[in-house]
Amino acid sequence: MEFHKLDLRVGLVKEVEDHPNADRLYKLRVDVGDRDITLVAGLKKFYSKEELKGKRIVVVYNLEPKKFRGVVSQGMLLAADDGENVGVLTPLFKVRPGTKVELKE
Numbered sequence: 001m002e003f004h005k006l007d008l009r010v011g012l013v014k015e016v017e018d019h020p021n022a023d024r025l026y027k028l029r030v031d032v033g034d035r036d037i038t039l040v041a042g043l044k045k046f047y048s049k050e051e052l053k054g055k056r057i058v059v060v061y062n063l064e065p066k067k068f069r070g071v072v073s074q075g076m077l078l079a080a081d082d083g084e085n086v087g088v089l090t091p092l093f094k095v096r097p098g099t100k101v102e103l104k105e
Helices: none
Strands: 008-018 026-031 036-041 056-060 066-068 071-073 079-081 086-088
Touching: 008 036, 036 071
Parallel strands: none
Antiparallel strands: 008 026, 008 056, 026 036, 066 071, 079 086
8 A cells, every 4th residue: 555545543542452362452442533443453562551541643544444353453553663662653742533644745
């Protein structure tokens, strides 16, 4: 997928639960402005539930839903990984859930 085709939006993490069928995954409920979506994310090793809840994150909004060990994920969050650590991409200031993230020249 080409970068300009991605619909990136700010999401607000409202709930974080352990994935019922996977030790390394969380199930997140994320407000993306017009609705709440479910995301499955492999962040357990790097973030506690409390660190994620209330965090504004960048979400790939226009992906086809995909099932991960029985739970449907309706998008994907963006994160950076240096091989040892993972950092979730977040806006520098508070913006409304659903705000589009765009690449500017």
